[in-house]
Amino acid sequence: MSTLEIRELQVSVADKEILKGVNLTVRAGETHAIMGPNGSGKSTLAYAIAGHPKYTITGGQVLLDGVDLLELSVDERARAGLFLAMQYPVEVPGVSVSNFLRSAVTAVRGEAPKLREFSKDLKNGMDALAIDPAFATRNVNEGFSGGEKKRHEILQLELLKPKIAVLDETDSGLDVDALRVVSEGVNRFRASGETGVLLITHYTRILRYVKPDFVHVFSAGKIVEEGGPELADKLEAEGYEAYTKASA
Amino acid sequence: MGLNEKPLSTLHEKSSYNLDDFSVPTGREEKWRFTPLSRLKGLHDGTAEVTGQVVTQAYTPAGVSAEWVGRDDARVGQAYAPTDRVSAQAYNAFEKALVVTVPKEAVPAEPIQIELRGGGTAGVAYGHIVVKVEPMAEAVVVLDHQGSAVYADNVEFVVGDGATLKVVSLQDWADDAVHVSQHHAQLAKDATFRSFVVTLGGDLVRLSPSVSYTGQGGDADLSGVYFVDAGQHLEHRLLVDHSTPNCKSHVDYRGALQGEDAHAVWIGDVIIRVEAEGTDTYELNRNLILTDGARADSVPNLEILTGEVAGAGHASTSGRLDDEHLFYLQARGIPADQARRLVIRGFLGQLVDKISVPELRERVLAKIEAELEK
Structure with a gap:
């Protein structure tokens, strides 16, 4: 059973401190929602954990089963069992979805999947997320709509089966149907009870489909309040005003 | 310029079969300024000894003829006259020309393979190839360059009325090869020409694909990829001369460069002459610079001498991954x-x-x- 421990994490972007000491532990079987106003540093947390070069770690640790992810390269973190579903997945010209997915699965599993097995997994995964099979031959994210990009992210989540998944505003820009499809994918992923989910969102809407065990409110680079699912209901009713005022 | 005179193209190149019409380049000329002349092994100044060898063999499918002809054959130099010193040198020095003919309306089932194999860099070699695709015929030609050589040649592609010619030219030379080459395509009415150039090997490769049109409706697509390693100089100089109405051209060259002194040069000249109304052209060059110490020079030139174009544009980008x-x-x-x-x-x-x-x-x-x- 895996555990992600974020300890006193401090992160800067271009010499500006964004995260000011974040503490959070996500265990397998748990779903944590991080909620907060725009600009509070939620996405910075996601990208810093994944190792995006734009973010500079100035203090703290991020341990996955005791291994400090911050010491690892981006790809090593992914192979260690971390997954980041991105808010704005980039287009990669000339690289087909099937080639990309096969390369990723091979890298994460440490061996190439059998072609027949992989084709079957891919087809099932695409069917479950209502992705047109023709996408397999298209270039990664190229010309995908916002919803298609998000479904493609969740397809990767289901194929790569990480220990801990960080979902960065996966719900943004989705209509209700797409949100349901994507949420079902996340729920399939966490159904085993052996994986942890860190769900970053601005809105409570997705939490009706993906029920969190814990809710953390993020403001000005820190967690300022923690609680159970009821905290999300409070935010739904009252908004973030109380927190943004407090930090100002 | 008087009011009654047509504007002249500044990109218009002097062309001549006579070597003396071209002075020995010094490196200061616009068309030679990027090329390291000292690495041309005498191809440009007449000092090279013609003792090198490039063995050229054509493998033709049924219905296509390939013959070696003398310098005086009428088909040689029909579509193209040299436009620079090395091209003129090659034109005046080759012994026999390879003439490949695809007869009228023929559609050979297989590509025409022309293999060029360098036999070393001691001494230079010159060559001349003519590929003639007669009206309404359709053919694919592969030029495959391998081995070591110091080689200069001219290749003429003569594409007849309504004919289609697709060319793939692989410059897969050994590391020490020097190759200076002119590929000229002449497109008749409604002719289609597709050129795909792949330049990977060689110490210095300077390949100049050019296109001219003799009738309306000609359509040329020139693509190229190159991968430049440390110390290599790979240069592609394109010229599309639109002199007849309603023709198309599309140029897209892409390269990746890595290593110290990897040098790519791309020149894309397009002329749309006064009489070439309805021209539709676009040219693009993109370079991916993978390491420090590599350099890409990319110069698109679009010269439009008529107000009536269907489309004309160019773009050039060089950047990192x-x-x-x-x-x-x-x-x-x-x-x-x-x-x-x-x-x-x-x-x-x-x-x-x-x-x-x-x-x-x-x-x-x-x-x-x-x-x-x-």
Whole structure:
């Protein structure tokens, strides 16, 4: 059973401190929602954990089963069992979805999947997320709509089966149907009870489909309040005003 | 210029069969300023001894003829006259020309393979090839250059009325080869020409593909990929001369460069003359600079002498691998060097997809793959 421990994490972007000491532990079987106003540093947390070069770690640790992810390269973190579903997945010209997915699965599993097995997994995964099979031959994210990009992210989540998944505003820009499809994918992923989910969102809407065990409110680079699912209901009713005022 | 005179193209090149019409380049001339003359091994100044050898063999499918002819054959120099010193040198020095003819309305089932094999860099060699595709015929030609050589040649592609010619030219030379080459395509009415150039090997390669039109409705597509390693100079100089109405041209060259003193040069000249109304043209060059110490010079020139064009544009970009692409692939567990290869292969591969013959596409991809594995 895996555990992600974020300890006193401090992160800067271009010499500006964004995260000011974040503490959070996500265990397998748990779903944590991080909620907060725009600009509070939620996405910075996601990208810093994944190792995006734009973010500079100035203090703290991020341990996955005791291994400090911050010491690892981006790809090593992914192979260690971390997954980041991105808010704005980039287009990669000339690289087909099937080639990309096969390369990723091979890298994460440490061996190439059998072609027949992989084709079957891919087809099932695409069917479950209502992705047109023709996408397999298209270039990664190229010309995908916002919803298609998000479904493609969740397809990767289901194929790569990480220990801990960080979902960065996966719900943004989705209509209700797409949100349901994507949420079902996340729920399939966490159904085993052996994986942890860190769900970053601005809105409570997705939490009706993906029920969190814990809710953390993020403001000005820190967690300022923690609680159970009821905290999300409070935010739904009252908004973030109380927190943004407090930090100002 | 008087009011009654037509504007003249400044890109218009002097052409002549006579070597004396071209002075020995010094390196200061516009058309020679990027080329390291000292590495041409005498191809440009007449000092080279013609003792080298490039063995050229044509493998032709049924219905296509290939013959070696003398310098005085009427088909030689019919479509093209040299436009620079090395081209003129080659034109005046080759012994026999290879003439490949695809007869009227013929559609050979297989590509025409022309293999050129260098036999070493002691002494230079000159060559001349004419590929004649007669009206309404359709053919694919592969020029495959391998081995070591110091070689200058002119290749004429004569594409008849309504005919289609697709050319793939592989410059897969050994590391010490020097190759200066002119590829000229002359397109008759409604002719279609597709050129795909792949330049990977050689110490210095300077390849100048050019296109002229003799009738309306001509359509030329010139693509190229190159991969420049440390110390290599790979230069492509394109000239499309639109002198008849309602013709098309599309140019897309892409390259990747890595290593100290890897140097790519791309010149894209397009002339749309006064009489070439309804011309539709676009040219593009993109360079991916993978390491410090590599350099790409990219110069598009679009000269429009008529107000009545259907479309005319150009673009040139040179830059590094996109960090966001690499991050995305690495975030899915793909190791950095493999992510890099995937992105580079994707960048070049998109262009390779334009090759319509599957076996040739696979062959070109395999060559690029091998280059990436180096």
